Amino acid sequence: MAAQSTRGRILAIAKDLFYREGIRNVGIDAIVKRAGITKPTLYYYFPSKDALVVAYLELREAAILASLKKTMDAAGDDVADKIGAVFASVARETPNPRWKGCPLVRSAAEFAGDPQHMVRRLASTHKKRVEESFETAVREAGLPDAPLKARQLTVLLDGAITHAFVHGDPDYALAAGAAVRALLKA
């Protein structure tokens, strides 16, 4: 972490600032200032702000998927435990003021006026990957209707994240976690 390349430092700062304030609320100047560099240096590594934004989201996406896998793997073999653990981890992160919901969804919201934007495609792809991960877990448990159940569970998960963010109250993720069990049994 100490000896970091310039490119890596830019990306790390973008990861923090874009998530904290939102993409449109963070100017290139703020990033270069915190990186201790100047604008042409940033544009040496990234051709445009859009490119930096995409790199930022790909970084977040990879981290989320890795964390999801880790959480599910550590929760044992039962599906309800696996997926319940994901909701529990949302509840755990909710009180942290630095946690601000899903970066992909928030970015998609910021680019609502531009449906063709790369950011929108990244958000859609990301959510599909989470859905696939849930579907695999449900299927491996031998439960019927894995595609439908996985879809219901991802929908529930993003609702939990949204409410956790909007209210700052971990109970929403916990209530959703309880719903997971009901949905898996149905």
Added chain:
Amino acid sequence: MAAQSTRGRILAIAKDLFYREGIRNVGIDAIVKRAGITKPTLYYYFPSKDALVVAYLELREAAILASLKKTMDAAGDDVADKIGAVFASVARETPNPRWKGCPLVRSAAEFAGDPQHMVRRLASTHKKRVEESFETAVREAGLPDAPLKARQLTVLLDGAITHAFVHGDPDYALAAGAAVRALLKA
């Protein structure tokens, strides 16, 4: 609609532009241009952009709550039908390219860096009102655990809206609508 006051026209344009492009993506200049006025006129009716944003969100909030009540009232007496109708209406709006999810949630996402901002409070209040509306419906049906069930259903609803927006696919709201029945029975 034809004979509209200047203030009303500004608000109507803000309602459209802010929702379509996002608040930070719409400058005061764009609004005054479309309204056929100049900036001092806008600032004669609204003290700041923030004030206009708040007026815009209050307008949206009232409209959503009225539409919610209408949908539920028209769906008959059964709770599952009432709440299922809400999810069906999300599914119906999903293919409309002008529909872009919940304006309150999207605004809260845009102001992620400012937890004290009025916009964030409006979003939280709005979601609580929807939750209350669901709770009343569940309680009136004589079902147990109305607070928990209502909470689970609102979480599910916002997840459905998020996925409908991110994927542009009405099936997510339909899958969530099917989950409503399972959750109400549990």
Added chain:
DNA sequence: TCGTTTATATACCGATCGGTAGGTATAGGC
């Protein structure tokens, strides 16, 4: 040793941001 590539900086661009100082036309009350 010389030319090229890599990695940085200074200084600037036009556009747009939210907001305002100051002026004006008009209508109604006294």
Added chain:
DNA sequence: GCCTATACCTACCGATCGGTATATAAACGA
């Protein structure tokens, strides 16, 4: 007739936006 409030305008403000033309200093290969 005069005053005040309402409802608008022209013209401008400093700040910030994303981005670039140009210079330079160091490292490296031939």
